[in-house]
Amino acid sequence: MRKNEYRTHTCGELRESHIGMEVKVSGWFENVRDHGGVKFADIRDQHGTVQVVVEDETLLDGISKESTVCVSGRVIKRDADTINEKIATGTVEIVAETFQVLGKNKCSLPFEISSSKETKEDIRLKYRFLDLRNKDVQKNIIMRSKIISFLRSRMTDMGFLEIQTPILTSSSPEGARDYIIPSRKHPGKFYALPQAPQMFKQLLMVSGFDKYFQIAPCFRDEDARADRSPGEFYQLDFEMSFATQDDVLNVAEEVLYRTFVKFSDKKVSKPPFVRIPYKESMIKYGTDKPDLRNPLEIIDISQMFLDTDFAPFRKKTVRAINVPDCATQSKSFFENMLDYAMKIGMKGLGYIKVDDDMKYHGPIDKFLSEEDKKELAEVAGLKPGCVLFFIADEKEYAPKLAGQIRTELGRRLHLIDEDKFEMCFIVDFPMYEIDENTGNVAFTHNPFSMPQGGMEALLTKDPLDIVAYQYDIVCNGIELSSGAVRNHDADIMVKAFEIAGYTEEDLESKFSALYNAFKYGAPPHAGMAPGIDRIVMLLTGEENIREVIAFPMNSSAQDLLTNSPSEVTEQQLREVHIKIR
Incomplete structure (x- = not known):
């Protein structure tokens, strides 16, 4: 293997075992301290920080804070009274022989990197590339990467196939507001970004795949909250054929318990997680997202x-x-x-x-x-x-x-108890409710859920007494996921939608792909989709979900780094047949 031109070791790698070695490190010039004739510089990269002793002060001429540098020199042991136990390299230092500037910082910093989390959020997001240099901010993103990698490995080990579903799809008449995209080739028609891969993962089950998952991007034009990022978010989306509610909840217990135990020292409730019917939860806790701590x-x-x-x-x-x-x-x-x-x-x-x-x-x-x-x-x-x-x-x-x-x-x-993660499932959600605007019966949640009792329940029960095979998983008062056993029977689906005021023609026009597919023999199937961002937020102890996303929008759904959303040219509008009123 060829030697790296810029470094023999990372800044966080050096230990006493390297004493006497000639090394080369590269990173950001964090700060310098003058000790009268000798200067001490801290060089930082993703992996850590190392102290560099500079006896020839001319080596530092013209180097500004946060420039990228390459330093070569010999590793020595620090004097006993200068050991820094707060960093992994704290017992050693490099005596600099060369100091090369790789990328000069030509600007005054909008904030100190080490204290960027104390800066106003909009300034942090405008200079997110600097904010991410903060080791605490960077640590969250590294943690996120490790958690996603672990989730992938667990799902693969359990026999799930990772399959990607479309990003450009059709607009949904149900749920949150879509992000819509005008079509250049089809004037007056629009694509939509998926609010979730719901339809496609169900179609995969109809297609004969047994267990599907993906780390799925989802797009919803919703307002921000502390636990909800505007615009886009990621979830561990999975679906299983020939599966019941119990099968899905068992997978969720296995994956989430192992994830929380691996990435936290807190006590995690052990499977099986307690299951609480929706009605009971609303009485005992006043919410369907109870904090059982x-x-x-x-x-x-x-x-x-x-x-x-x-x-x-x-x-x-x-x-x-x-x-x-x-x-x-x-x-x-x-x-x-x-x-x-x-x-x-x-x-x-x-x-x-x-x-x-x-x-x-x-x-x-x-x-x-x-x-x-x-x-x-x-x-x-x-x-x-x-x-x-x-x-x-x-x-x-x-x-x-x-x-x-x-x-x-x-x-x-x-x-x-702040030293606990208490998990529970909320089950038996009502299938229908009265729409407060129209006074008519409407679906409470996912309209494609299977009613408990099937066709008989739809034919004989008061709609407000029908419960669905719908479930949420809640951790410390935060909803991590919702899911359901899907209604795979076309006849039951027609009746379920009829109760909510839809005709069979409505089904065929608004949900044609799924409804038509179910006519060709669909397996019983079920799934759920735990939110990645919320899992990471809980495991890092952050109170705001934007702290665990590399490039988040602000609370007004703006990307201040790239000035998005932005205006486009008249030519771009003409190409997609759009005129702004």
């Missing part, structure tokens, strides 16, 4: 107050949260919780404290009868020192408000 649970006590004299509870959905050992909290704690409740849209936050004699105190104690108090003690498991918080509102709002209060109580009382 929080031990607090919500109970439904609406029946107790149907005919109460206490107007705020009468004929309302009433939830309660029992918080053990909370009665000794300060007055300001309860005032702050009330302030929080008002901010999220509640009219108040009632509570009762339980003293050592099982007597109740608090703002709504006087509105509770003795029978109410006895029933509450039994239903909520009240004990001395407990505080029972009450959340009352209309049916559609109370569960979510209770969930927010549960989360805030867990946060303020430090009940959440």
Whole structure:
């Protein structure tokens, strides 16, 4: 093998075993320290940092910070009082013999590389190539690469084939907003970037492939959130033929458990992950994305107050949260919780404290009868020192408000174990709901999911009572993936869409590829797609998903580095038959 012209070793590679060797390293000129007659320079590359001793100061003439340099010299051991235990090369240094500038930095830096994460996000993203030089930012991208590589190897070992699906496809009439692309060859017609490879992976199952996966790019014109990147994201997309819900969940457990154990020192919940029906999750946790690190649970006590004299509870959905050992909290704690409740849209936050004699105190104690108090003690498991918080509102709002209060109580009382990854599956999602705009029955989630009970359920049940073979996987309150057993039967599909107001002609026109394929003999199949970005975000401990993406857009869906989206020329518009109004 020919020798590399620029280096014999990386900057992070040198150890005491290299003492006495003549070496050459290349990297970025990070900083220099003057110790009176001798200067010490730090040279950094992706692999680490090494200290260089410069006895001839003229070697550094004209070298600016963040220039790329090539240094040759001899490795020596550092003096005992100069050892740096914070870096892997901290016991050795290079005595420089030559110092060559490979790429000169001609600009003043917009921020210090080592502290770039403290800079405003828009500045960081405009100079992302500099931000990525920060070892902490770079470490996230390296971690991402390793995680994706590991996921690939696990899926391949489990017999899945990696198959790429199209990026240019047709626009979907369901789901989020598409990114559309005008066609030059077909005036007035448009491609769309895929929101997910959903249709194509199902077609692969119809085509006779047994197990498919890919690290799939997905494109949705959605607003950003801390756990959602605008524009594009990646997922571990997989599908299985002749498979049930259990088969898919078993694969997810295997892959995610091994991934989280490999890339984190935190405790990870072991398979089988707990499975929580959607209805139960909404009552106990007030969300379908429960953080199971929080031990607090919500109970439904609406029946107790149907005919109460206490107007705020009468004929309302009433939830309660029992918080053990909370009665000794300060007055300001309860005032702050009330302030929080008002901010999220509640009219108040009632509570009762339980003293050592099982007597109740608090703002709504006087509105509770003795029978109410006895029933509450039994239903909520009240004990001395407990505080029972009450959340009352209309049916559609109370569960979510209770969930927010549960989360805030867990946060303020430090009940959440930050050294854990708690996984769970949410199952049995409702197939249909009432559209709040039209008042008609509509699909709740994926319209191509198989209803539990099949055709019989569609023919005999109230649509709002039908549950689907749909499932989510949730980790620490963050949804990692949704998935479903697919509706592979054309007749069941026609009936399912009919209930939601679609005709068979609608199916044939809007979903022609999938619907027609199912007429040719489709296997039962199921799958899911855990989000890569969210997995990496959790494993790196970052709170913002943009920290784990090499070149993310900002929260306004702009790429400040390349000035995208940007205007195009009139000629480009003419070529694709577009006129801007």
